[in-house]
Amino acid sequence: MAAPTSTHFADTLLKAIEKKGTPLIVGLDPVYEQLPESIRSHREMNDADDAEAAVDAILEFCTRLLKVVAPHVPAVKINSAFFERYYAYGVEAFGAVVQEAAAHGLIVINDAKRADIGNSSERYALATLADPEFTSMVGAVGADAVTVNPYMGQDSVAPFIKIAQEQDKGVFILVRTSNPGAAEIQDAVLQDGTPVYQHVGKLVAGWGAEFIGERGYSAIGAVVGATNPGQLAALRELLPSVLFLVPGYGAQGGSAKDIAGAFKADGTGAIINSSRGIIYAHKEQKFAGMPWEKAVEAAVVAAKADIAGALAR
């Protein structure tokens, strides 16, 4: 008889990383104007001004993109902002992309960066993470994990953790983000010498301490940017049970060397997101002339090799 298989989010994610042989994940940040010409050319010229038509093109792009990347990576991160920008049309398409990704066996992270006070955050947790329970959505699944903003504290995060516990899902809480402005607040130093981002990191570890899987990682992870390798390595040391979702690799400037510190000696500990460097590979000189899906595949393969090389060192 086979040993029982853990359905804990962190265990599922680690298994998928091993199966695909990479901690690379692909970020979907679709902007109509950036889509490959072949997706836009069979449509009307004014689609950019028509929310429904723009969403239609984005949906085609995401559907085809997921087919290309699904064999190569364990997960995708879908940024809600790029869908919400098209109002209800975009929100509907977001749900469709989640279903499509799940059908390919991909783990889906909803990059929604939400939080509010308790009863409002509960509504956000239902909207962004829970499996939909409405009769008109029977069979639809929610994302497997969601990103959450910690500024409002534990009770703002708790509804997300509750859904994660009930439905074997995950939460990634912003700890040190990859953008230039992050330093103003996240790097401010507290009286005991701890920078705010480490203070938040320790809170995140505490919030997830009751929720550890078989492999030693909590289902409550942290978002830690690739753009400051020293901070990344410091947090890896400080938070052994916390999985990191690392944005900032690729288009934002983080290199494979920069992200090496996110991992433990056994190669576990992080997933590395690349968005624009992969989904808009058709715009890059080195993939010039390739059909866009071939360019995306080449970019995924190259990024996997790049990350594997840095981890082997």
Next chain:
Amino acid sequence: MAAPTSTHFADTLLKAIEKKGTPLIVGLDPVYEQLPESIRSHREMNDADDAEAAVDAILEFCTRLLKVVAPHVPAVKINSAFFERYYAYGVEAFGAVVQEAAAHGLIVINDAKRADIGNSSERYALATLADPEFTSMVGAVGADAVTVNPYMGQDSVAPFIKIAQEQDKGVFILVRTSNPGAAEIQDAVLQDGTPVYQHVGKLVAGWGAEFIGERGYSAIGAVVGATNPGQLAALRELLPSVLFLVPGYGAQGGSAKDIAGAFKADGTGAIINSSRGIIYAHKEQKFAGMPWEKAVEAAVVAAKADIAGALAR
């Protein structure tokens, strides 16, 4: 010839406060299960399980509620979470409620608490604040102001400020929120003795310093909860050009006395939000037996008097 009228958000808000004679605003946090029986009773029993039907009831409730409160208050705050919870149906209804509120001449605050890195935040700013520019939405307006989470720093907030500047709108940035968990991060004390919330408050004042209206207030305001009167008064002293959006009055436990410190001696400086205490007035013992719209109106009138009393002291 009349003097030119300022269209700066802070001036518009102050004028509306004077016209309605109160800094009270009403928060719309609609939950299907909490709606008055008369709104739910002419619908199917299983509407709670049907997103479209639940949204239909919520839309009727909000439309009727806006008609009741519009003569009494300068603005409404619509919490996006309660609409997003119903997926695309809810997002569409959110837009409809914004149009309805605007048609009543109310200033509309989208309580969305968004933020992300620069290019993603730009999408959120378009989705939550900008007037929609898609051809299918001609004539529709966006909210007049939006709430934003500061954890990711200036570049995450900048796209919202840019839209506010271009379209005479406002931004309220979370500084000290009203929930119990807020203390963990917001009250942490920095090396120079400044609590994080005051550090963030000073950043907010700086971000809005170039954007001051005729009355001396910036279009970039701050969210400061009513649940800690001492912090509220300290921030009022510290940030003379920053308008406060004060949640936590009423159902969350803040009293009129607690919010008095949000105001300057001239009575300006803040708007006070009440959500559940007004929209669910029909559930309160003191309004028992009243039709729900009468209960709402009575609750608004009582809250206005309560706040006026505290300000007169």
